[in-house]
Every structure is written in structure tokens, then in C-alpha cells.
Amino acid sequence: MRIKRHQTAVAATALIIALTAAGCSKSSGSTTSASSSTTAAAVTLTGNVSFNDANLTALDTKIAAALKGKSLSGVNIAMVVNVAADYWNAGKTGFQAGCTALGISSSNCIFYAPPNGTLTEQDSELESLRGKGITGYSISAIDPASAKSAIATDVSKGIFVLAIDSPLPGTAAQGLYLGTPNEQAGYQAGEAMKTELGGKGNVAILVGSLTAANATERIAGFKQALAGTSINVTVTENDNLSASTAQSDAETILANHPDIKGLYGVYSYDGPALAKAVTTAGKTGQIAIVSDDTDPATLSAVQSGTIAATVAQMPYYQGYTGAYILAAEKVLGSDATMAIVKPYLESDGTTLSSGVGVITKSDYSQYTSLETQLGIG
Structure with a gap:
């Protein structure tokens, strides 16, 4: 198993992090900004193109170590998003890269984006995945309320559900959210x-x-x-x-x-x-x-x-680290996986931050350089 994408991203982030001193400061993936009492006229709009890569690198490395020597042949995972938008291309790239690093075959690593962003499309794909013996999936639910019952059923059957992009409060998947605070x-x-x-x-x-x-x-x-x-x-x-x-x-x-x-x-x-x-x-x-x-x-x-x-946001990280978590849930079990994840959570105890960045005209080239190094088209 390899952690190649994070090694590359850490190097890229190190080069640009000095450019963000006027932007957001980071601690365990959290973002703090200037006080809302600051007078806007006295502030120059500046960006921040660092994310939470260092923490996610450490987490992926620990999951990989825990999985070492164990069979992943029974892992069958998916990443299901809410609409076929360009935004999710990075998530797809990250998810497939995570599966490749873990040695999971492409047939057991499915990415799905509803072409028209409809609930019917998303529900239909989930039903198809269940029929194929899915062991876990990450999801940006189109309608969290309507998904509540299906998620409860899936979790009761041993299918792990990971909320990405948008939390799923009030559902059986509320224990962990991977995405932007x-x-x-x-x-x-x-x-x-x-x-x-x-x-x-x-x-x-x-x-x-x-x-x-x-x-x-x-x-x-x-x-x-x-x-x-x-x-x-x-x-x-x-x-x-x-x-x-x-x-x-x-x-x-x-x-x-x-x-x-x-x-x-x-x-x-x-x-x-x-x-x-x-x-x-x-x-x-x-x-x-x-x-x-x-x-x-x-x-x-x-x-x-x-x-x-x-x-x-960094949907690439939601895909990459999401693949690691879904694999660990199947192989190690929920309790062991959450024990590894817990030190990297935000103060709310459920959010695993993929980071927050702010891109302005002056930060454009630095951000696109980071995308290139991650292999995002």
C-alpha cells in the first residue's frame, strides 16, 4: 500500500504555505479567520491555499499500517455524490487513487455522480450497489431526510456509511463526517x-x-x-x-x-x-x-x-481518505477504525476536515499548481 498522493501534496503545500500568512491559520485541520469586528476597508483580500493535508497524510499512514498484512479482498466500496459537476472530478480522482494505493480493484471501487442531480438517480444507484454486495460507501446525500431510513437499514446490515461534503445529522451516519467544516x-x-x-x-x-x-x-x-x-x-x-x-x-x-x-x-x-x-x-x-x-x-x-x-474545498481528499476509511471499516471494524480517526477530528468530535482554502486572483497560480501535482485535470 502506498501514500504517494499525500507525499506529493505535502511537498506542494510546503512551497505555498508561506503565502498564506495573511489568510487562515490551521490547527488540526481547523480554520480561523479575522474577527468579524475587523473593519473591511482596512483589510486587503488575501487567499489561503493550504488545506489539511498534513493531518490527513498522518491518518492515512496509520490506517495503512493497521491494514498491513491483512486481506482487502472482501472490500467493495463506493463514492456516491450529489450531481455530475466538474467539482466532483477531483473527488473521483482522489477516490480512485486511494483505491489504487490500497490495492483495491477498480471493480470494487465505484464512483457515481447522478447525471441530473436527482434523488431518483442517486437512490437507484445505491440500490444497484447493494445488489452488488457493497461493504461501504461515502455519500453526499441529495436529500438527507429521505435518505435517513435507507441509511439506517444499510448500517443495520453492516454496511458502513460515511458522510462527505455535507453532514448527515439525525441519521445512522452522523458519527463521522469527512469534508469541509x-x-x-x-x-x-x-x-x-x-x-x-x-x-x-x-x-x-x-x-x-x-x-x-x-x-x-x-x-x-x-x-x-x-x-x-x-x-x-x-x-x-x-x-x-x-x-x-x-x-x-x-x-x-x-x-x-x-x-x-x-x-x-x-x-x-x-x-x-x-x-x-x-x-x-x-x-x-x-x-x-x-x-x-x-x-x-x-x-x-x-x-x-x-x-x-x-x-x-478539497474533494480530492474526501475521495482519497474516504477510500482508506471505508476499507478500514470493513477490515478492522468500526471501533478500531474510529480509534485511529479520533485524534484527527475537529472539536465537535465528528468532523474530519478536508480543509478550507480561499482563492483570489493573486493565489490562482499557486492553487492550480497544487491541482496539477495531485493529478487533478
């Missing part, structure tokens, strides 16, 4: 917006779901960062996982609300959609856009300056 990510987005607007102005939020935990937590963090300023969230629109709807909604907002000075796009496709809407409206440079995630179109808009900042 979403409230922290939202806070970083709010800090960026506060800086761009100089602490005043109305903003709109566009998001793919108003019920998914990752969305509600990010919005809460975003609003927390704006507390005490003269920035108000006056419009919130649910685009229901549709990039075209997000663009249309943004165009309507800009036409009907001339007081809007900023747009925050929460889901991965929202950034490019908002950039298109602002460009179409002829308001490039007049509307501050802060987005989440690192779709190629989002990064291109950051590079051009259309998007001021995007808050980055």
Missing part, C-alpha cells in the same frame, strides 16, 4: 464579501438547496461574518441544483434589485452562473461575486477578476 467555509466567504464591499451594501445568496446541512451551515457562517457591518442579505434563491436556474435567478435579481452590490454562490456551479449573469448585465467590476468551490469555470473567473474570491 461548512460554517467555517461560509464565514470565510463572508469575510471576503465584507472586504470587497467595504463593510456596506446589500447582497443576494444563490444556493442549490435550502435544507442540505452543508448549505444551511455555509449560509449561517456567511451571515455570522457580516454581523456588525452594514451589509445585509436581502435575497436568497434556491436554484435546485441547476446552473441555468442560478444564472436566470441572478439575472432577475440584478434587474429587479439595483441595490444589490454582491452575490454569494454556495454550490459549485453557482460561481460560473453568477459570473455569466454579471457579465451579461454589463456589471463586471460593479458587483462583487464570492463563490464556493473550484470548478474550472470558477477558477477562470477568479483569474480574470470577475469572481473576487472562491472558498475552496
Whole structure:
């Protein structure tokens, strides 16, 4: 078993970490940002392109050591995400790299992204995986409430379920979440917006779901960062996982609300959609856009300056380390696996952070260099 991807990423991260001193500080994968009382006008928008790689490297190494000499022939795992977006290409790459490092065959390492982001597609794939003898899967659930019963049944049958991308509170999978601490990510987005607007102005939020935990937590963090300023969230629109709807909604907002000075796009496709809407409206440079995630179109808009900042996750790590955890659950059992994972959790005792980054125009080349070293296309 190999830990090649983390060795490469650690080297890349070491080269760029000095560039992030003005950004977020890291401790056990957590992110801290400037106090919300800081006057935005006095802060220069800076990025942070370090993640939680060091801790995840250490965790993967310990899991690999615990698995050494044990057969993984019975491991049959999957990574099931919420929509076929560019964002998840990195997760797929990481998941497949993790399986390769562990020596798990590709036939027992399935990645699935619903083409249209529908619950029916996701449920159908899960049913198919159960029929193929799946031993565990990581999931970004489209509808956590509707997934509750199925997850409970799977766990009762010995199938391990790992929440990624968005936590699954109130379900049998609530004990461990691998992904971004979403409230922290939202806070970083709010800090960026506060800086761009100089602490005043109305903003709109566009998001793919108003019920998914990752969305509600990010919005809460975003609003927390704006507390005490003269920035108000006056419009919130649910685009229901549709990039075209997000663009249309943004165009309507800009036409009907001339007081809007900023747009925050929460889901991965929202950034490019908002950039298109602002460009179409002829308001490039007049509307501050802060987005989440690192779709190629989002990064291109950051590079051009259309998007001021995007808050980055590392889905690659969710895939790579997710494969290690799912394999360990099958081979070592839940108690032994969680004993290994526990020292790397956030203070809430359930979150294994894949890190939070903030990418601005000045950080673009450093981040894309990291992507290249991880093998993300």
C-alpha cells in the first residue's frame, strides 16, 4: 500500500504555505479567520491555499499500517455524490487513487455522480450497489431526510456509511463526517464579501438547496461574518441544483434589485452562473461575486477578476481518505477504525476536515499548481 498522493501534496503545500500568512491559520485541520469586528476597508483580500493535508497524510499512514498484512479482498466500496459537476472530478480522482494505493480493484471501487442531480438517480444507484454486495460507501446525500431510513437499514446490515461534503445529522451516519467544516467555509466567504464591499451594501445568496446541512451551515457562517457591518442579505434563491436556474435567478435579481452590490454562490456551479449573469448585465467590476468551490469555470473567473474570491474545498481528499476509511471499516471494524480517526477530528468530535482554502486572483497560480501535482485535470 502506498501514500504517494499525500507525499506529493505535502511537498506542494510546503512551497505555498508561506503565502498564506495573511489568510487562515490551521490547527488540526481547523480554520480561523479575522474577527468579524475587523473593519473591511482596512483589510486587503488575501487567499489561503493550504488545506489539511498534513493531518490527513498522518491518518492515512496509520490506517495503512493497521491494514498491513491483512486481506482487502472482501472490500467493495463506493463514492456516491450529489450531481455530475466538474467539482466532483477531483473527488473521483482522489477516490480512485486511494483505491489504487490500497490495492483495491477498480471493480470494487465505484464512483457515481447522478447525471441530473436527482434523488431518483442517486437512490437507484445505491440500490444497484447493494445488489452488488457493497461493504461501504461515502455519500453526499441529495436529500438527507429521505435518505435517513435507507441509511439506517444499510448500517443495520453492516454496511458502513460515511458522510462527505455535507453532514448527515439525525441519521445512522452522523458519527463521522469527512469534508469541509461548512460554517467555517461560509464565514470565510463572508469575510471576503465584507472586504470587497467595504463593510456596506446589500447582497443576494444563490444556493442549490435550502435544507442540505452543508448549505444551511455555509449560509449561517456567511451571515455570522457580516454581523456588525452594514451589509445585509436581502435575497436568497434556491436554484435546485441547476446552473441555468442560478444564472436566470441572478439575472432577475440584478434587474429587479439595483441595490444589490454582491452575490454569494454556495454550490459549485453557482460561481460560473453568477459570473455569466454579471457579465451579461454589463456589471463586471460593479458587483462583487464570492463563490464556493473550484470548478474550472470558477477558477477562470477568479483569474480574470470577475469572481473576487472562491472558498475552496478539497474533494480530492474526501475521495482519497474516504477510500482508506471505508476499507478500514470493513477490515478492522468500526471501533478500531474510529480509534485511529479520533485524534484527527475537529472539536465537535465528528468532523474530519478536508480543509478550507480561499482563492483570489493573486493565489490562482499557486492553487492550480497544487491541482496539477495531485493529478487533478
